[in-house]
Amino acid sequence: MYTKYEEYALSIISGGESNPPKINGKLNFKDDWSQTAFALAINLSKKGFFEMEEFRQEMIKTIKHWENNHSLDDKSWNYYEIWVSVLEKLIYEKEVLNRSEVSSFFKKIIDCKSQILNE
């Protein structure tokens, strides 16, 4: 029984094509920005902006699209970049933010990510 939404959401997203990276069964975030993006998605879903199943289906579609356009050994693969792109899409589609707010919001996340990569 899932009394906590966070555990329920994780159960939905795990165990299939959309499974997030884990080490020894625990979620693995290489960067702070990916952890932020993860928490943001869970919280927005918890508040009812979208269902986690919908998020999962978008992740599967987007991952497939990436795989179709990249070779298997492509080292540019980053699960949470896919996650952010899905989150951006849903935030816009569900009118959580308008288009310019979405762009500026995610620019902050991406800038944060770039800063870390450049360090």
Added chain:
Amino acid sequence: MNDISQKIPVTVITGDLGAGKTSLLNHLLVNNNEKKLAVIVNEFGEIGIDSDLVLRSDEEILEMNNGCICCNIRGDLVRIIENIIINFGQTEQIIIETTGLADPAPIIQSFWIEETLIKKTKLDSLITVVDSFHFNKHKDCPHVRKQISFADVILLNKTDLINIEEQKNIEEYLNILNPLAKFIKTKFSAPNEILFNIGGFDLSNALKIDPLFLISNNHKHSKDINAISIKNNQIINGDLFNKWIYKFAQFNGENLYRYKGIINLDNEPRRFVFQGVHMTLDGRPGKPWEEGEERINQVVFIGRNLDDIEIKSGFNSCTI
């Protein structure tokens, strides 16, 4: 977890001998031109399908020319359903008939416990067929009362053989045994309403339990089976509720038939929905509460000799 829209819905049909289950299955198989059905029964010979409609048949499976199939339930339900999924991929709805089983609970529980069934199917509803004409003769049979108390839909069959007053009395009696069930009246087991997509086991989209919820527990005509209902606007502590409901289900499992609830857990943005059959319990976040919506807890327990005070005080002990 697989996409829920890909899962095959399952309807379980139960009822006493002679109530009209076989006729209902025959009606669904022969008159349905929309869905590809797979019906699982004790013996498909008993359904009496017109041989002109039969494409081919072996010991286990009969295929009809409208794309429907009938399976004999020999042994393992999981194996039969796997066979249906693999070899009859066009199946859009599975119906399981429980002749000879007084207690439909083990079948329901299988759909919550068996991994294949969880991945590939979704339990939709339990339909109990009731013989209106002989109701007074059978209403005190323990297995009939149990089948009624488990139902999401009660098909009141043979209503052409009783008058309106008798129908009304039967409905009132059944409503006390099971305040959650919807009634459909039929003659010759031919319902005018669709019996699929009832959502009896799907609380994820539920906003409330039932408008007939407000029955008074003082009208206890039932000798053994009773229904306890709770309705209030308290905030329920998630940890306390989790501990209480599991303990309660574990200790009282045998006497707990079906129970469902939609509650305000920890004042979270979403409803918390739960349901159970005996000791098997499932609960998860449901639909979000609307802004400004009054958050009402609605819970119903149906079972045998349930203690009204014990359940209400136990639930109330979980309030914040």
